[in-house]
Amino acid sequence: MSGETVLIAAFSGRSLAQSARRAGYRPFVADAFGDIDTKEAADDIRVIDGAMQTGFHTKQIVAALEDLSRASGSAPIGLVLGSGFEDKPRLVGALAARFRLLCSGAETIATCKDPKKFFGMLGKLGVRHPETQIERPSSPEDWISKRVGGSGGRHIRDCSGPSHSKPRRYFQQRLSGDRYSVGGLIDIPTSDGGRSDSYFATKQWTSPSLKHPYRFGGCVSQPVCDPNLLRDLVNIASRVGDELSLKGMASFDFIVSDGVPYLLEVNPRPGASADVLDDPTGNFFRAQMAAWANGEYWPGERTAPKAMAILHADRGPVILGNTPWPEWSADRGASGTVVPEGAPLASVFAEAATADAAEALARSRLAELEDLIYGHAKS
Known part of the structure; x- marks a missing residue:
């Protein structure tokens, strides 16, 4: 290796x-x-x-x-x-x-991202998901529109506009609730010659703006979660992962409404939660290599709860200057980088004794980093 x-x-x-x-x-x-x-x-x-x-x-x-x-x-x-x-x-x-x-190939990606194939598969498995259709609903209240293959939540819109459906978009009934993601290390070789799966839950949140009301805001590992709910999330992820014959890193995104988990999508690749689930030995990447290239793998180290959050350029467009980037920042743009209004600007990380404390620290660091970046921006 x-x-x-x-x-x-x-x-x-x-x-x-x-x-x-x-x-x-x-x-x-x-x-x-x-x-x-x-x-x-x-x-x-x-x-x-x-x-x-x-x-x-x-x-x-x-x-x-x-x-x-x-x-x-x-x-x-x-x-x-x-x-x-x-x-x-x-x-x-x-x-x-x-x-x-x-990593997963074209066929697996197509199945995960084609609404007809993916939600049809969930229906056959008996896995709950928001009501989904290709044609725009006749009564669009409480529905959202998503772009096929979209990621990060920036492509999601409340239903509005013309009565006909648009190319490459589909429609889903809007649900409210808590957002969770299950990160999977799937079909990983073990020392005894077998294969094993591991699943890790994260809690996610949005960072809404007027233009992008559903954009991804961040996530935190080891959230406080009802054991029965956690068992259900992992069970669903395992069943769907088996049906898709997934290997290596994958993520399963849910919304839990009134205590009931609904599967929103599957990414047959590492999701944003990989940042908070990986460990100092590169556990997630080692697992990917073990699954696909027969690389060496051993269980990762358990770390404290970790949060990551995305800072968006909501104060307006900015040209990055010589920002003195803190050690807890990531996705650091070089001086002279032009960032349009509302676009991802950077990320922050935080670790703490509890998931709530890690999330709170990450959110406070967003404000600190925003002041720092705009304060050093080029005119």
């Missing part, structure tokens, strides 16, 4: 690159940001200009990954995909034809 090179492609490759580095790998990253801390974790990086606005395109991402492969000095053992490929199974298929994928 030690020193092996691995390719990573994602909108933001920072989390995967850091986990890979902790696990002893040499990560070579293609992403859309080229943040300071991603460059620090990666052996080399290629930034795909415009990817956040238009998505990844085959020629650009293939050229970047082939260039990284040549620069690595030793043949990469494979390619791990993060966010940015949920709505592009054809692109994933094209990448699989050129690189050894160490």
Whole structure:
């Protein structure tokens, strides 16, 4: 394992690159940001200009990954995909034809992100989910619209506008309640020659704005959770994971309304919660390598509850200056980076004795970091 090179492609490759580095790998990253801390974790990086606005395109991402492969000095053992490929199974298929994928392939991604296939599968399994349909409901009150393959919650809208449905969008009945995610390490080899699954719950919250009322705000590990609810969440994740034949890192997002869990989506890749679930040995990345590349794996270290939260540029567009980034910050943009109003600006982390304390500390750090960034912004 030690020193092996691995390719990573994602909108933001920072989390995967850091986990890979902790696990002893040499990560070579293609992403859309080229943040300071991603460059620090990666052996080399290629930034795909415009990817956040238009998505990844085959020629650009293939050229970047082939260039990284040549620069690595030793043949990469494979390619791990993060966010940015949920709505592009054809692109994933094209990448699989050129690189050894160490993650779920096009068919699995398509099943997870196609509303008809995914919610039809849940119906056959008897797994509760919000009422979902492709056509716009005749009475749109209490319904939301989602983009197929969308992530981060920025694509979710309350139902409004024309009476016809839009391409690449579907409709779901709005539910209120607590948001949980179950991070899975699935089908991981064990020392006795068997395979095992591990599941970890996180609690999530939104950071609403007028334009993006459902955007993801953050999450915290080891939340206080009723044991029966936790058992139900894990049981659902396990059943759905088996049906999808998932391997390695995956996340299962729920909303719990009146004590009843409803499955919203499955990401057959590491979700945002990987940041708060990983450990100092790169446990999550090691698990991914063990599942897909027969790498070495041993149980991770238990850490204190950890929270992460995303800071958005809600004070207005900003050009980053020479920000003195705190050690608890992440996704640090280089000086001169232009961040549009409302876009993700950076992330914060916090650890504490309890999940509530970790969340409270993360939220207070958001305000501190916001003042710091805007105070050092370029005019």
